[in-house]
Amino acid sequence: MCAIFGIYGHKEAAKLTYLGLYSLQHRGEEATGIVSFNGKKSCMIKGRGLVSEVYDEKTLASLKGHLAVGHNRYSTTGLSSSKNIQPFLVNHRKIPLAVSHNGNFTNTVRLYRELEKEGAIFQTSMDSEIIIHLIVKSKKKDIKEKVIDALSKIEGAYSLVLLIDDMIVAARDPYGFRPLCLGSLDGSFVVSSESCALDLIGAKYLREVDPGEVIFINKKGLNSQIAFSSPRRSFCIFEYIYFARPDSSVFGNAVYKIRENLGRALAKEAPLDVDLIMPIPDSGNHAALGVAKEARCQFEFGMIRNHYIGRTFIQPTQFVRDFRVKVKLNPIKSLLKDKKVAVIEDSIVRGTTSRARVRTLREAGADQVHMRVSCPPIKFPCFYGIDFPTCKELVASKYTVEKIREFIGLDSLYYLSKEGMLNAAVLPKGNFCTACFDGDYPVKPAKKFSKDILEK
């Protein structure tokens, strides 16, 4: 996953982009970058690490201009070169073009091969660079037409912010896989992956960018068109379950509320007889509160989160088992001793982390440990931007729920039904992509690629 942000028409464009990226940090922790433009000169800062580490007062001050785009990159395996940090920027015929991209193209390999055949030279392995080449190569006259022409060649999931000369472009693929919203601040326009970034900078939330919509923002104002239509919507439901911040509005609804709905649905589907309901903090907080409300059972903070976890810590030798879990979350022994406990998890991927957490709860003295998961079993990989592992590593792809319960070491395990999840998500059911649960992929990925992943 990634975070994207753009702003047009503010004298502190780069600083506001920095703040926007700060509040979107949860969408990508590996690297971050900002490109700004003042009508004459484009400036760029990029680096590995958190937003708080990469930028400083001095470098930010060097990012002059009234428009800017930014990006946070999620950790993905293998592509460690610093050239692969976004935004991707080139100056073509003295005009700057920069791209921030969230999502995954499904026809990357073909596009890449065709462009190279025509003599294109690639610097990176990023989808963003492909977009730039497609724009530059387009035979259309007008730059706006060139952008739409380029996007028409792309298949798959994308939410994009482009900086092209003195203009910001926001675009979302026809299925609307990834979120993107529009706001305004003191007469300037802002584009952001989630609304929490608008809150921080004090911008007003206007609306979602529509699937298939391309928005051009320049000194004349905002100009929008639905450039691409599609038979269906395919919003990523996992944004609601885990990815987005609970204080954001995504796909038009408050994330916290849908998480609470998921918890209430869980309580209805699988009644509990326990002494207390506890979340895995902080991602499970709202779902756990939903369960507690619906089940009229006591909500408690059974584990305390250590706020000082650096991104690397030194593993002691064998004798501290489950150290990585323990250093983040410490159970309160005196609260848990001899209790029947229900733990609310947002999702289970490999199962190993849940297993370690349950083990520490038992070591802390819990008598029974029950787990409720606020989504169905994840059985399939995602081709649209979420970094699930291959099927081989997805525990629910290989084992039954009973086997998983046993592996994690639970007294009981219940996953929310797909029906229950979709009901909790408020919007009409057909509007969501649920491929990770049911394998129904709205856009087919290139064959060789998907085969490798699905059968691995």
Place this chain on the structure above:
Amino acid sequence: MCAIFGIYGHKEAAKLTYLGLYSLQHRGEEATGIVSFNGKKSCMIKGRGLVSEVYDEKTLASLKGHLAVGHNRYSTTGLSSSKNIQPFLVNHRKIPLAVSHNGNFTNTVRLYRELEKEGAIFQTSMDSEIIIHLIVKSKKKDIKEKVIDALSKIEGAYSLVLLIDDMIVAARDPYGFRPLCLGSLDGSFVVSSESCALDLIGAKYLREVDPGEVIFINKKGLNSQIAFSSPRRSFCIFEYIYFARPDSSVFGNAVYKIRENLGRALAKEAPLDVDLIMPIPDSGNHAALGVAKEARCQFEFGMIRNHYIGRTFIQPTQFVRDFRVKVKLNPIKSLLKDKKVAVIEDSIVRGTTSRARVRTLREAGADQVHMRVSCPPIKFPCFYGIDFPTCKELVASKYTVEKIREFIGLDSLYYLSKEGMLNAAVLPKGNFCTACFDGDYPVKPAKKFSKDILEK
């Protein structure tokens, strides 16, 4: 405040100390250090910053030995030299002496002056260095007697861990201001400011180190004596209110439980008529849950904490008001809109942070904002180790509750009574130091010093 940790008799002494300091990070974020000894050679690593930043695999591996002491230092103004990072280590007559100290001596100036008159040369301005000089200068024959002789000259608050040759010494002042507990792990002994450090390394909690007790741990085992007696106990009640981790046991009781008690007491003393109870996360979580339980009112997460806040961030210009608060805590607008809200704060020091938080809640649409504080008004500075500002900056030292309510911008404000607080704290009332609330200082500080602070 500071964190101290020591271990004797484990082949991974330094790594365990590192882990202990990791879990005690909340007691001091400015600097950290570890000294280890393998019977022949002492090793030391010190640095500014968090535990996760100062140590790495390689440096930790260089800390050889079966005993070690560590320290985390709280940010205090003015003493920025890196020489002032603890533990303080010297090699005297080829024997290593190292000190980790939590607390504040009240007769520092006099001790310092006397020692200099005798030709002592000081490297630092730390209390720890004074202890070393007192031990080295002691006329007693035996090293244990020297330690007790040295401690007998010190007035004020201290919890100490010393490494002296092949021995660890743990000591606590006769009043017991600051916590210190004892644990065991695989036959080795561990000393720590709080029990959460024992949890992380899998050590067994044995007991508190008693006020006035001095414990010597070496290859012969553990040897303890009550070296100093005192007319009263003076446990710092602020450890329960704010400082200690909720999953720790401090002064013999579970911290989370006493916080919940404080919340319940608040609910009883000042009934509420609101739509929801919300904590300032995470320090107010347990008190808020206590209020909600007692008042049978709905507990909600009204603000979302950003987990990525680095220690420095770049302040945007004026137009983002209350930025420092907003970047840490974002209110959920759709939850708060038109609601009557009660916010639970653990304490109010200057009042400016609470004011900014309340302002963001109102901007998010809250109809009424009431505040409940889980301790009485803080009116006096602390001479025993907590970094409260001078009276001039303590808002409750200058203003009435009504004035403070107005300043913060609340619909109502209620502070827990001293009586209610002491009842919630379980132990007999006389066992606590409540000087910050009532100015009753168990150990008088040197006159000039206290006058300056109190009248400033």
Place this chain on the structure above:
Amino acid sequence: MCAIFGIYGHKEAAKLTYLGLYSLQHRGEEATGIVSFNGKKSCMIKGRGLVSEVYDEKTLASLKGHLAVGHNRYSTTGLSSSKNIQPFLVNHRKIPLAVSHNGNFTNTVRLYRELEKEGAIFQTSMDSEIIIHLIVKSKKKDIKEKVIDALSKIEGAYSLVLLIDDMIVAARDPYGFRPLCLGSLDGSFVVSSESCALDLIGAKYLREVDPGEVIFINKKGLNSQIAFSSPRRSFCIFEYIYFARPDSSVFGNAVYKIRENLGRALAKEAPLDVDLIMPIPDSGNHAALGVAKEARCQFEFGMIRNHYIGRTFIQPTQFVRDFRVKVKLNPIKSLLKDKKVAVIEDSIVRGTTSRARVRTLREAGADQVHMRVSCPPIKFPCFYGIDFPTCKELVASKYTVEKIREFIGLDSLYYLSKEGMLNAAVLPKGNFCTACFDGDYPVKPAKKFSKDILEK
């Protein structure tokens, strides 16, 4: 100026390239880079700073492969982006192409414009990137033909080393402006700007790469062709005067010997009546020795060079006049006191440095200071790779020799004649470019460009 180096067929290709660059450091101090290839994967390390600063044991070890190319970059104004460090590397259709370039194209702007019109996207402002685009766009079938096709489009000065897949290519423009030589080591072939790099790695000097020659080196061995012919040779005579290392062989002759010849010619053209001859160490050493031998006058070390000058030092305030000169070169007072001194300079550019040096000699007590310069007055900029300033800043472009003598503060000043210089340089006169002295440019630069520079 820049240094280039390449090697094919040695298992320590990158380490040898590192050593080669070490000994070619004088040709470029700003930045350095190495690209290696092992038949499967290309690796690159680049950075600002000296060779000794940019590489370390670990990074060098990561440069696997049996072929490598390297580059040192001279400080040039304005292009400070780290993207502009060479070698320039791309992977096109899974094949690595890397370029190290010394020289300057004279038709850069036109090539750049044409390529962009065809949709090429440029990452840098370097000539090297243009070469890559020209190769990739070439319609020729064979890669060797593509290279020659690309070079045929380029005008100006270049000595090049390319890494293309499992092949090293060495090429020199038809005029032969910049040096390039060929060596062998244990069956592998080496290409280097100067022969001193061959000495350091113990390689055998084979011959110069000829003007217009393109050499392909791969697993089948070395294959060469004269791809381009030209009406004349235009070797840069300034390589002999200042740029090359005295222990190198350049354009087929020993540099030290030609410097000594220049000194002897000076002594003949302008007899001296002084107490001692002294060089500006170390660049004037050999010319000064030549003067001393021919004039039968005593050679002395009148100034001592400080070997510890870092690349930045802190300027004290006004009161230390000529500090930058003094900190590098300290005159020996007791040697110079009341003496008539002749100082040998290799060349004068702006005149300000010479002026400061002469001032310190006078302050040290010299009675008379005469200067002899081992080349004629530099009056014109260089379009082929040497960073002379614009005419406006070249002191000899604006003033007569008498005025310059006065400005520098000398008792006498004599520049070697062009005739004398060319005789000293051994090769036939027509073989050299002397444009910086006489404005006779062998290849005309693009009009607008040259006009700006020449009239500035």
Place this chain on the structure above:
Amino acid sequence: MCAIFGIYGHKEAAKLTYLGLYSLQHRGEEATGIVSFNGKKSCMIKGRGLVSEVYDEKTLASLKGHLAVGHNRYSTTGLSSSKNIQPFLVNHRKIPLAVSHNGNFTNTVRLYRELEKEGAIFQTSMDSEIIIHLIVKSKKKDIKEKVIDALSKIEGAYSLVLLIDDMIVAARDPYGFRPLCLGSLDGSFVVSSESCALDLIGAKYLREVDPGEVIFINKKGLNSQIAFSSPRRSFCIFEYIYFARPDSSVFGNAVYKIRENLGRALAKEAPLDVDLIMPIPDSGNHAALGVAKEARCQFEFGMIRNHYIGRTFIQPTQFVRDFRVKVKLNPIKSLLKDKKVAVIEDSIVRGTTSRARVRTLREAGADQVHMRVSCPPIKFPCFYGIDFPTCKELVASKYTVEKIREFIGLDSLYYLSKEGMLNAAVLPKGNFCTACFDGDYPVKPAKKFSKDILEK
């Protein structure tokens, strides 16, 4: 060896100290430090590395005050702690005391033991700290008397600069082992190891500090006394041979001139029949010139020194023999081919470096290689500050000249006689310490210590 520098009465005291240390870099490359005082507050900067690396504009600007002392430390084995960097500074009873020291005490161990017995706590293993303790413990009333009292307890070699409150003290041991000179600049007084530092800052050289002299400089001016007398002078003759800069005046004479004398004496003692005389640059330059003048033989630069050698470089594998020598000094093949060459070395310690150099000369084609050394064989260690190895590693301590000639691979080898050396050094013979040549130690070191070293 080390460099010391001090200045009193200049508003840019720290910057001038920085410049002084810059020009004294050759006396110590491992670490450097400056302490300044403005009458109220002392400031200190210390660090490992060269002067050009440790200080920057900002840190230097923080060194306020009109007096300062500085130090460069030579690399010595084993004592790698950054605490051991000088100047050593303490604030005692609110008064700053700082020491910069060049030399070695011979009664360190006894002093250390006595002070610890009295309760002194040492932070470092430096002689400088002992001086501070001795001053602070002195029973004398006046600070000047305390200083002299402290120095009276010290045996061995020292040149010292102390900063005590608003006063600079310069002192030299009664034998005068290490140099120290006095200068003036704009009414302020300057003390420096060598006069080259005075040159750089434009100060006037006044005189040497006399052996046994203690000079006090404060706002009343300069006050001096010969505090200690001794039966003899023992100036370190190795300062002339190798250590001091040739442009300095040391012990009252120009260093370059004495080096030239040493060369002339060599030529007289051992006539040469060779084609050319060459120095090992730059340390042998002046002696080689002396030989060439006296022998009327041609002086040539046979080896070129690489000016870019960083302090670490990466050793290639075996196949580049003598790499460390080659990367520093490259012989000019075309000059040396088939020539009879005489190389002038200042001294031979282990013999391994000379051996490698001679090997590269032969590989470059020299027909005969003769070596002349401008001092006698070094057979004994130094107890007064020069880092010679133990006897075991001194090649002349174990082998005859003939054996050494064979080991190095020479056609002939000749060492200057002790008689010849002393004559060349101008001052009366009895004024020098020649212990490294003849084992005649003016001050006996503690027995155990010397035995270990001498027999090792």
